[in-house]
Amino acid sequence: MVKLFREILIVLLLLAAGLLLGRIIPFPSSLISMLLFLALLLSGVLKEEYFAGGLSDMVLKYLSVFFIPPSMRVLDSLALLEGVWPRILLVVLISNVLIMGVTGLTVQLLLKTEHHDA
Numbered sequence: 001m002v003k004l005f006r007e008i009l010i011v012l013l014l015l016a017a018g019l020l021l022g023r024i025i026p027f028p029s030s031l032i033s034m035l036l037f038l039a040l041l042l043s044g045v046l047k048e049e050y051f052a053g054g055l056s057d058m059v060l061k062y063l064s065v066f067f068i069p070p071s072m073r074v075l076d077s078l079a080l081l082e083g084v085w086p087r088i089l090l091v092v093l094i095s096n097v098l099i100m101g102v103t104g105l106t107v108q109l110l111l112k113t114e115h116h117d118a
Contacts, residue, residue, distance in 0.1 A: 014037050
């Protein structure tokens, strides 16, 4: 239980730091918080083990709950979306195919460079 509170405290402190820096730097505070978190992980100040099996597992377990409010908002806005559904579906399909293709090419490139380095 103490581990979970420590993880939540770290996340809240990073969020607060991101919010404060977001007032100074014209950049989204949530991204600033994530970059701060990444910097602390890469520098070794925070260890990945600190966050294994606690808050991250709980968030992943209940991740689907976070999609309920936006889903309800889409259902409330169906009248606004009427007539544009085919275009929206086309954009979603094309973007998914592009994302999968670019991801696949990136993985292949990384695997090739990894084999050359080994």
